[in-house]
Amino acid sequence: MNFTIALDPVEKILGMGNATSFEPAGDAPHEEGAPPGCFSPQAKPSRQERNMAALRRSISQVMTPTGPKPVLKTMMTTACERNCFYCPFRAGRSSMERITLQPDEMAQGFSRIQQAGLVDGLFLSSGIIGGSPKAQDKIIDTAEILRKKQGYRGYIHLKIMPGAEKDQVRRAMQLADRVSVNLEGATQERLRLLAPKKDFWDELIQRLLWVEEIRRTERVRASSVTQFVVGAVGDTDLELLALSEKLYAQAQISRAYFSAFRPVSETPFEDRPSVLPKRQHRLYQASFLLRDYGWGVEDLGFGADQNLRLDVDPKEAWADIHLRSAPVEINRADRSTLLRIPGIGPISADRILAARRQGSLSDLAHLEQIGVPSPQKSAPYILLNGQRPGHQMALAFSTK
Ligand code: SF4
DSSP: OOOOOOOOHHHHHHHTTTGGGGSOSSBOSOOOOOOGGGSOGGGOOOHHHHHHHHHHHHEEEEEETTEEEEEEEEESBSOOSOOOTTOTTOTTOTTSOOOBOOHHHHHHHHHHHHHTTSOSEEEEEOOOSSOHHHHHHHHHHHHHIIIIISOOOSEEEEEOOTTOOHHHHHHHHHHOSEEEOOOBSSSHHHHHHHOTTOOIIIIIIHHHHHHHHHHHHHOOOOEEEEEEEESSSSOOHHHHHHHHHHIIIIIOOSEEEEEEOOOOTTSTTTTSOOOOHHHHHHHHHHHHHHHHSOOOGGGSOBOTTSOBOSSSOHHHHHHHHHTSSSOEETTTOOHHHHTTSTTOOHHHHHHHHHHHTTSOOOSHHHHHHTTOSOHHHHGGGEEBTTBOHHHHHHHHHHTO
16 A cells, blocks of 8 residues: 655755755855764754754855845755766666655745745756656746745746746746756767766757847846856866856856766766866856956966866966066056956956046055955066065165
């Protein structure tokens, strides 16, 4: 005889635990809850303690258009009919507990967690069962219930399934603050090695272009992001950043996320080595130079293996070659030149340009006063009134 136990929607959501730690939602590195080994047999956690630990694993601090918020990251289902080689939810992986919620359950469960003041936003993804349009419908239906029936006005980030229909993309954008289309690989060939059932152009890139077209022509404001799995199939930083640059320019994405590959047991990649988090960090630094600093991918220094150096920030690597022997005069440089200097970002560059209208900048303390956070970092690459800051300090010392 079969028994079906109707679990409370909140318990189902908590049952997914950190399932979506693999998904980008704009979050800082995920803070894991206490691992099971932390509990001694004598101190068996209560049900409430277990639920709170599971909830912590499902919540991420996410930077939203209105500031950082605690966001519930969850999925409609952890079951999937596809077989992406890196993914814990891939079909046939017996150690993965499959949990599925219907849209009304998900909306109800999220509302209860949100009304308890534990989260202030939702990131909703899904495995695929019965085809992508069906999975996408469930995501959209959940957002419809939250927006229309429950009057929820807070932050929603919806995943666009590979192969979702254009009307579904449009509806998701109307309901959400942000949507994401995960490309996973930087080229069709890399994606084929990662996820043989996904089509790079038709299922993924096309959706990102639709998002931009809908945003531009229909004045829908939802932003868009993508994610790459880094380092599992020989992909290079040059490939990842060249595509990111194109996506910033042509698909107007807000951000490319880079997820350093971590092997998952019971997958074809379980014996492949983890990728160093430092590589992910350098990719983010380079990606921000492309997005916010007016750099081109040709400005970044790649090694013979077409990867960035791990030992140095890509901006410093460039400045060491180009600026150490030809420092920039802070009082004359234009904005794009200021943005080449380590320690000077868009805000600092604007502060320098504003301060120059009042008079010249003559020492590092002056830069600090106007709000340049780390002028010492810039010192080896700049001149202030024709003097290297190091010379100024030496002169000041000799007159004492
Ligand atoms: S389609 Fe998504 S959930 Fe399914 S196996 Fe691939 S990455 Fe995982």
